[in-house]
Amino acid sequence: MLSLSLFVTLIALTSVQAKVVHLNWNITWVKAAPDGFERRLIGINNEWPCPSIEVNMGDRMVVDVYNGLGDQPTGIHWHGFRQYMTATMDGALGATQCPILPGKSMRYEFNASTSGTYWYHAHQTGQYPDGLRGPFIVHDPSPPFQYDEEFTLTLSDYYHEEMQTLLQSYDASASATNPSGLEPLPDRTLINDAVNTTITVKPNTTYLIHLICIGNWPGHVIIFDDHELTVVEIDGVFIDPYTVTGKHIRLATGQRMSVLLHTKNDTSRNYAVWDSTDVNMMFFYENRSIPANFNNNATAWLVYDKDKPLPPAPIYTELDPGRDFVDDLIFVPADHQPILEPVDHRIVLDTDQAFVDNAGQMRVNGQTYIMPETPTLYTAISASRRNQTSDVSVYGQVNPFVVEYGQVIEVVINNHHGNLHPWHLHGHQFQVIQRTGVEGGYFNGYFANVSSTPVRRDTIMVQNHGHAVLRFRADNPDMFSPFP
Numbered sequence: 001m002l003s004l005s006l007f008v009t010l011i012a013l014t015s016v017q018a019k020v021v022h023l024n025w026n027i028t029w030v031k032a033a034p035d036g037f038e039r040r041l042i043g044i045n046n047e048w049p050c051p052s053i054e055v056n057m058g059d060r061m062v063v064d065v066y067n068g069l070g071d072q073p074t075g076i077h078w079h080g081f082r083q084y085m086t087a088t089m090d091g092a093l094g095a096t097q098c099p100i101l102p103g104k105s106m107r108y109e110f111n112a113s114t115s116g117t118y119w120y121h122a123h124q125t126g127q128y129p130d131g132l133r134g135p136f137i138v139h140d141p142s143p144p145f146q147y148d149e150e151f152t153l154t155l156s157d158y159y160h161e162e163m164q165t166l167l168q169s170y171d172a173s174a175s176a177t178n179p180s181g182l183e184p185l186p187d188r189t190l191i192n193d194a195v196n197t198t199i200t201v202k203p204n205t206t207y208l209i210h211l212i213c214i215g216n217w218p219g220h221v222i223i224f225d226d227h228e229l230t231v232v233e234i235d236g237v238f239i240d241p242y243t244v245t246g247k248h249i250r251l252a253t254g255q256r257m258s259v260l261l262h263t264k265n266d267t268s269r270n271y272a273v274w275d276s277t278d279v280n281m282m283f284f285y286e287n288r289s290i291p292a293n294f295n296n297n298a299t300a301w302l303v304y305d306k307d308k309p310l311p312p313a314p315i316y317t318e319l320d321p322g323r324d325f326v327d328d329l330i331f332v333p334a335d336h337q338p339i340l341e342p343v344d345h346r347i348v349l350d351t352d353q354a355f356v357d358n359a360g361q362m363r364v365n366g367q368t369y370i371m372p373e374t375p376t377l378y379t380a381i382s383a384s385r386r387n388q389t390s391d392v393s394v395y396g397q398v399n400p401f402v403v404e405y406g407q408v409i410e411v412v413i414n415n416h417h418g419n420l421h422p423w424h425l426h427g428h429q430f431q432v433i434q435r436t437g438v439e440g441g442y443f444n445g446y447f448a449n450v451s452s453t454p455v456r457r458d459t460i461m462v463q464n465h466g467h468a469v470l471r472f473r474a475d476n477p478d479m480f481s482p483f484p
């Protein structure tokens with residue numbers, strides 16, 4: 001048992017270490033040319049790329065956001081961060097808050113209570129591919145692994161046209177026989193929102209590298225030439241260290257991963273870091289040809305000696321997802337949380353595309369999403385009686401599913417579409433019970449080899465004409481909720 005004096009000392013020490021991180025952000029349009037082509041991008045305080053946030057676990061985040069765009073509403077989502085009991089700070093427009101109108105402000109305030117690799121981005125249509133995005137790292141004072149230094153790499157697809165123009169073109173290309181149209185192809189692939197990124201490293205040093213896929217559409221595969229990687233964290237969850245051997249790392253849009261890399265004990269040469277966006281998503285699953293001179297790759301370098309040349313990127317003529325990429329289902333959470341059982345409530349989401357009102361639209365269970373005038377969370381808070389809160393009709397056309405506090409929820413996602421899609425859950429991390437490969441079929445029962453300690457994350461890629469089964473415990477009500 002802790003003595004009272006020791007307990008008071010520990011509290012005092014924690015209070016000294018924690019701090020308030022106060023950021024004042026003016027969301028503005030800026031001109032930038034990360035690949036040499038100048039265009040209008042959305043930045044913060046008249047700068048782009050947007051700033052990287054690094055705080056310590058326990059710090060208090062206070063972010064005052066002013067919408068200085070002039071022509072669009074906005075809002076900031078803290079992707080992957082659980083927002084325990086602070087759902088009003090999550091930044092999901094129409095779900096947890098109203099949009100921040102031009103000339104208006106909002107304060108986001110929450111505790112950095114969980115460590116991990118996250119990112120922030122706009123939750124208004126098309127704004128984060130237009131630049132409003134950045135890393136959000138919460139450091140753990142006692143991580144379950146050793147390292148000397150750390151850095152972050154963001155991976156993204158980049159477009160020369162603004163998203164509003166591209167979305168109009170995308171909608172116009174849809175038809176009843178081709179409801180999805182053809183997504184606009186990115187013009188470049190960027191690493192840290194730049195081309196030809198260099199990272200200075202020291203010999204015989206262990207680096208913790210935060211990898212964040214902040215892209216708009218295709219997934220990314222990243223290869224560090226002639227260096228071994230050990231995965232230690234995915235989507236804010238520490239895992240049993242997994243050394244990557246003979247395969248490569250792939251991240252879907254929104255996914256994060258932290259890896260350990262130990263540098264070589266000499267400085268005789270520098271090494272390429274190669275990133276490639278998924279040609280299967282962009283071309284083969286959409287039955288279109290790769291245009292001449294299309295380049296879906298980007299190269300950065302680990303620089304041991306700035307006076308030595310930068311080598312060319314390694315050449316990979318073919319990468320097969322089933323053969324060459326690490327399957328994240330083999331990762332084991334470091335806390336060895338057992339599979340959540342029994343299931344109290346199952347939700348089945350059948351997703352597809354259809355031609356609706358002269359536009360190609362994604363559907364879930366035959367319905368398209370219509371943003372409510374009143375955010376769903378506000379509706380739940382105002383519906384103070386349990387019989388109202390449990391009545392799905394009070395939430396409007398948002399395809400609502402009402403669950404009880406503490407229930408184990410199972411979500412079955414059947415992807416009836418011809419392309420693969422990332423799915424992200426706000427406010428929780430889910431266990432991945434099973435997932436098929438490409439053309440793996442729809443859910444009709446559990447696999448025989450379900451893990452007793454399944455991987456846990458908040459973003460997953462569901463393969464085309466396949467399915468995934470996810471579980472989480474509904475244990476994160478907003479602080480204003482009358483329940484439990």
